Amino acid sequence: MMFDIVGKRFRFFLISGVVILISIISLVTAGLKSGIEFSPGSMMTASFEQEVSQSELARELTSLGYTNAIVQRILTEEGSFLIRTRELIGEEKVDLKEALAAKFGEFEEEGFRRVDAMVAGETRDIAAIAVVAAAVGVLLYITWAFRRMPKPLRYGTCAVVALGHDMLVVLGIFSIFGGMLGWEVNLMFITGILAVIGYSVNNTVVIFDRIRENLHKGVSSNFEVVINNSLVETLSRSLNTSLTTLFVVLALLFFVGASIQNFAVVLLIGIMAGTYSSLCIAPQLLIVWEKREWGRFIQWLPIVRPAEQRIPQARVKMPQYPIPCPNCGSHNVEPAYENRLRCRECGKIFT
Amino acid sequence: MIRRNTLVFIMVLIIFALASCVVFPIDEGVLGRKGIRLGLDLVGGIHLVYQAQFPEGTTAEEKPRAMDRAVDTIRTRIDKYGVLEPIIQKQEGERILVQLPAFTDIEEAKRLVEQTGYLELREVELDNDGKPVYLSHYLENPNPEFFDKGEEGTRIFVDENGSPVAFVSKEGNNLTYTDEAGNPIDVEELKQGSTQLLSWIPARGEDGTQLIGGFLEEATPIPDERGGAIRAMKISIVWDEEGGVIFDDIANRLYSRPYQSPQRAIGFFLDNVLISQPHIEEPVYRGSGEITSPAGFTIEEASRLANLFESGALPMPLKKPPIYEEVVSATRGALTVDMGIKAGVIGIILVMLFMIIYYRLPGILASLALIFYGVLVLAVFKLWPGGGVTLTLAGIGGFVLSIGMAVDANVLIFERVKEELRTGRTLGAAIEAGFNRAWTAIRDSNVTTFIVCGILYWVGGRIIAGAPVMGFALTLFIGVAVSMFTAIMVTRTLLRLFVGTRLARQTSLFSVYSGKK
Numbered sequence: 064m065m066f067d068i069v070g071k072r073f074r075f076f077l078i079s080g081v082v083i084l085i086s087i088i089s090l091v092t093a094g095l096k097s098g099i100e101f102s103p104g105s106m107m108t109a110s111f112e113q114e115v116s117q118s119e120l121a122r123e124l125t126s127l128g129y130t131n132a133i134v135q136r137i138l139t140e141e142g143s144f145l146i147r148t149r150e151l152i153g154e155e156k157v158d159l160k161e162a163l164a165a166k167f168g169e170f171e172e173e174g175f176r177r178v179d180a181m182v183a184g185e186t187r188d189i190a191a192i193a194v195v196a197a198a199v200g201v202l203l204y205i206t207w208a209f210r211r212m213p214k215p216l217r218y219g220t221c222a223v224v225a226l227g228h229d230m231l232v233v234l235g236i237f238s239i240f241g242g243m244l245g246w247e248v249n250l251m252f253i254t255g256i257l258a259v260i261g262y263s264v265n266n267t268v269v270i271f272d273r274i275r276e277n278l279h280k281g282v283s284s285n286f287e288v289v290i291n292n293s294l295v296e297t298l299s300r301s302l303n304t305s306l307t308t309l310f311v312v313l314a315l316l317f318f319v320g321a322s323i324q325n326f327a328v329v330l331l332i333g334i335m336a337g338t339y340s341s342l343c344i345a346p347q348l349l350i351v352w353e354k355r356e357w358g359r360f361i362q363w364l365p366i367v368r369p370a371e372q373r374i375p376q377a378r379v380k381m382p383q384y385p386i387p388c389p390n391c392g393s394h395n396v397e398p399a400y401e402n403r404l405r406c407r408e409c410g411k412i413f414t
Numbered sequence: 415m416i417r418r419n420t421l422v423f424i425m426v427l428i429i430f431a432l433a434s435c436v437v438f439p440i441d442e443g444v445l446g447r448k449g450i451r452l453g454l455d456l457v458g459g460i461h462l463v464y465q466a467q468f469p470e471g472t473t474a475e476e477k478p479r480a481m482d483r484a485v486d487t488i489r490t491r492i493d494k495y496g497v498l499e500p501i502i503q504k505q506e507g508e509r510i511l512v513q514l515p516a517f518t519d520i521e522e523a524k525r526l527v528e529q530t531g532y533l534e535l536r537e538v539e540l541d542n543d544g545k546p547v548y549l550s551h552y553l554e555n556p557n558p559e560f561f562d563k564g565e566e567g568t569r570i571f572v573d574e575n576g577s578p579v580a581f582v583s584k585e586g587n588n589l590t591y592t593d594e595a596g597n598p599i600d601v602e603e604l605k606q607g608s609t610q611l612l613s614w615i616p617a618r619g620e621d622g623t624q625l626i627g628g629f630l631e632e633a634t635p636i637p638d639e640r641g642g643a644i645r646a647m648k649i650s651i652v653w654d655e656e657g658g659v660i661f662d663d664i665a666n667r668l669y670s671r672p673y674q675s676p677q678r679a680i681g682f683f684l685d686n687v688l689i690s691q692p693h694i695e696e697p698v699y700r701g702s703g704e705i706t707s708p709a710g711f712t713i714e715e716a717s718r719l720a721n722l723f724e725s726g727a728l729p730m731p732l733k734k735p736p737i738y739e740e741v742v743s744a745t746r747g748a749l750t751v752d753m754g755i756k757a758g759v760i761g762i763i764l765v766m767l768f769m770i771i772y773y774r775l776p777g778i779l780a781s782l783a784l785i786f787y788g789v790l791v792l793a794v795f796k797l798w799p800g801g802g803v804t805l806t807l808a809g810i811g812g813f814v815l816s817i818g819m820a821v822d823a824n825v826l827i828f829e830r831v832k833e834e835l836r837t838g839r840t841l842g843a844a845i846e847a848g849f850n851r852a853w854t855a856i857r858d859s860n861v862t863t864f865i866v867c868g869i870l871y872w873v874g875g876r877i878i879a880g881a882p883v884m885g886f887a888l889t890l891f892i893g894v895a896v897s898m899f900t901a902i903m904v905t906r907t908l909l910r911l912f913v914g915t916r917l918a919r920q921t922s923l924f925s926v927y928s929g930k931k
Contacts (some may be wrong), residue, residue: 311765
C-alpha cells in the first residue's frame with residue numbers, strides 16, 4: 064500500500080490558498096480583539112444561578128452604558144461568563160454588579176481583574192518582542208538543523224512558509240469566531256501561538272530529517288519519489304503524535320476551559336494546521352521549487368481555464384523495475400531501504 | 415548486555431520509588447501547603463501591583479531604601495491579618511507587588527496596603543491675642559502672613575467630617591491656597607463657611623520636633639465605655655521615650671488654654687484627615703494616651719487604625735487605584751484544581767488507550783513509561799530549586815500538553831522499530847536500531863519546544879500578569895525534558911527486558927504482520 068501524497072500537491076495548495084484567503088479577509092475586516100492584558104480594562108468572572116444567555120447579558124451591558132463590553136461564555140460551565148468592560152474604578156464595579164444582579168438574579172463574582180493603561184502597554188510591547196524573538200529563534204534553529212541538507216536555504220524557507228501558513232490559519236479562524244464567541248487575543252493566546260510555532264516546526268523537521276536520510280541513501284533518483292517515500296514512512300508518526308496531542312488539548316478544552324480556553328483553542332487549530340502543512344505543504348513546496356512548477360500550478364487552477372482545457376497535472380510515475388518479486392512474480396515493485404525493494408502486491412522485501 | 419539492562423531496570427525502579435515518595439507523602443497532601451505549591455488562581459487570593467509616587471527631588475539613592483521600607487511596612491500590616499505566606503516584593507519601575515493567597519476581600523486588602531498611614535499631631539493656631547484662628551481670618555487678612563509667625567508649617571483646614579478642605583502654605587512672600595493634591599484653589603470659593611474652619615498647625619515639642627506616628631511604640635484597640643455605646647472602641651497608645659517627652663511638652667502648653675475651648679484640643683491627623691480631637695485634661699501624660707472618636711470607633715475601624723499606627727507610615731504614597739489588581743475566589747480556585755486534575759487524568763487515559771490499541775505490547779510498555787513519567791514530573795515540580803514549581807492553571811495546561819507530547823518520543827521510536835522489523839531484522843536488533851535512529855529526530859524536534867519555553871519564561875518574568883506564562887513555560891520544559899529521559903531509559907529498558915521472552919516472538923504484538931500485507 065503506497066499513498067501518493069505528493070501527486071495531489073496542487074489540490075493541497077488550492078485548499079490552503081482558499082483558507083488563507085478567507086483568513087486574511089476576516090483579519091482585515093473583522094480583525095482580532097485585544098484581550099484584557101493588552102488593552103486597559105476590567106474582566107469579571109461571573110457565575111449566575113439562573114439561566115442567562117450570552118446575548119442577553121451583552122445587551123444589558125450595552126444598555127448600562129458599557130457599549131464596548133465583551134461577553135465570553137466559559138465553555139465548560141453552565142451560567143459562567145467572562146465579562147470584559149472598560150476599567151471599573153471605585154464604585155463603578157459595585158454599581159455594575161448591583162445592576163446585573165437586579166436584572167439576572169444573584170451571581171457570584173468568582174474573579175476580577177483590572178489592568179491599567181501603562182501595564183497594558185508594557186505587556187503589549189513585551190508580547191510583540193516575544194513573538195519576534197520566537198520567530199528569529201526558530202529561524203536560527205532551522206538554519207542550524209538543515210545545515211547538512213543539500214540546499215539548506217530552500218528547506219528552511221519551505222519550513223518557514225509552512226509556519227506562516229499555520230499562523231495565518233490560526234489567526235484567521237480566531238478572528239472569524241472571535242466576533243461571535245467573544246474570543247480575545249490575550250496572554251494565553253500568545254502563549255498558545257508560540258507553542259504552535261514550536262510544534263509546527265517540530266513536525267516539519269522530523270519529515271525533512273527523513274527526506275535528508277533518504278536522499279543520502281539514494282533511494283531513488285526521482286526527487287518526487289524520495290519525498291513521497293519519506294512522507295509515507297513518517298506518516299503514522301506525524302498523525303499519531305498529532306492525535307495524542309489533540310487528545311490532551313481536547314481534554315483541556317472540555318474540562319478546564321475558563322481562563323485557558325483561548326490557549327486550548329489556539330492549540331487545537333494550530334496542531335491541525337501544523338500537521339496539514341508539514342504533510343501537505345512544506346514537502347510539496349520543495350518539489351515545486353525543485354521542478355520549477357509555478358507556471359504549471361497557475362495553469363492548473365480552475366479559475367484560469369475551463370476544465371476541459373486544463374493541463375493535466377503530472378502524475379508521479381513510479382519507476383518500473385526489471386526485477387519481478389520473487390514471491391508473487393509481480394513487477395509492481397517500489398524502492399525500500401538500503402538497496403532493497405518492496406513488492407507492492409504482497410509486501411515482500413527483497414534485494 | 416542483558417545483565418546491564420537488568421541493572422538499568424533496577425535503577426529505573428529505584429528512581430520511580432524515590433519519586434513516588436516525594437510526590438505522595440504519607441501524612442501530607444499531594445497538592446497544597448506541604449505538597450506542590452499552588453498559584454493564586456488555584457487557591458484563590460489577591461494580586462495587587464502598586465506604583466510608588468516619590469515626591470519630586472527624591473534622589474536615586476533614597477529610592478531603593480524607601481522601597482525596602484515600604485515593603486517592610488506593608489508586610490507588618492498584613493502580618494496582623496494572619497494571611498498565610500503573603501508575597502510582598504519590590505519590582506522594577508518602582509512598583510510593589512502584593513500577593514495574598516486565600517484572602518479574597520479585595521477592598522479590605524487595598525485599604526490595608528495603599529493607605530500611606532502618615533499620622534501627625536496638630537494644634538489650633540492662635541493669634542496675637544490668644545484667640546483661635548479660622549480660615550476666614552486668613553481670607554480677610556490683607557497681609558500675606560501667618561498669624562503665628564513662629565510656625566512656618568502648612569495650615570490644614572478640615573470640614574465637619576475631618577476631611578481636608580484647604581491647605582495654606584507660604585511660598586516666598588505669598589500665601590498659597592491648595593487642595594489635597596496640591597492644585598491651587600480659588601480663594602472666593604473658600605469663603606462660604608470659612609468662619610467655622612479652624613487653622614491646624616503642627617504640634618511641636620520644646621525642641622521644635624513635630625510629634626508624628628513614628629514616635630509611637632504601641633497602639634491597641636480597647637473598649638470605649640464613654641457614653642455607654644455598645645461595642646464602641648478607642649485606641650490606647652504608648653509613645654516611645656522621646657515621643658512621651660514631646661507629648662508632655664505639648665500637653666503642658668495646651669493645658670494653659672481655656673477649659674473646653676477649641677484651642678485646647680489636640681488633633682490626630684491621619685493622611686491629612688482629622689480622625690480624633692480629644693481635649694487635653696492633664697498637663698502630664700507620661701507617654702500614654704488614647705485616641706477617641708465622638709461616636710466611638712467600630713471594632714474593625716479601631717483594629718485597622720491600631721494596625722496602621724503600629725506598622726508606621728509608608729515612606730512615599732502609592733498611586734491609587736493600583737496599576738494591576740486581580741482577585742480569584744477560593745471556590746473558583748478549588749473548581750479549577752478539580753477540573754485540571756480531571757483534564758490531566760482523562761488526557762493520560764486517552765493517550766494510553768490510543769497507544770495500546772495502536773501499538774499493542776509496546777503501547778502497554780509506553781503506558782507504563784507514561785505513569786513513570788507523570789510521577790517523575792510531579793517529583794521534579796516539587797524539588798525544583800526555589801521551593802518547587804508554583805502550579806497555576808496554565809502550568810497544569812503545560813503539564814497536560816507535555817503528556818501528549820511526551821508520547822512523541824515513544825511514537826518515533828516504535829515507528830522506527832516497526833520499520834526495522836519489516837526489513838526482517840530480529841526484534842533485539844530492530845529495537846537497538848530503532849532507538850539509535852530515532853534519537854536525532856527526538857533531539858532535533860524538541861529543540862524548538864525548548865526555544866519557545868525559554869522565550870515564554872523570559873516574557874512571563876517581565877510581565878505583571880505573567881505568572882501563568884512562566885508557569886506554562888516551566889512545566890512544559892520540565893515535561894519535555896523528562897519525556898526524553900523516560901523514552902530512552904524506561905521504554906527501551908522495558909522493551910529490552912521483553913526481548914528474551916516468548917511474548918516477543920509474536921511480532922503481531924508489535925502490530926507488524928510480516929508477509930501478509
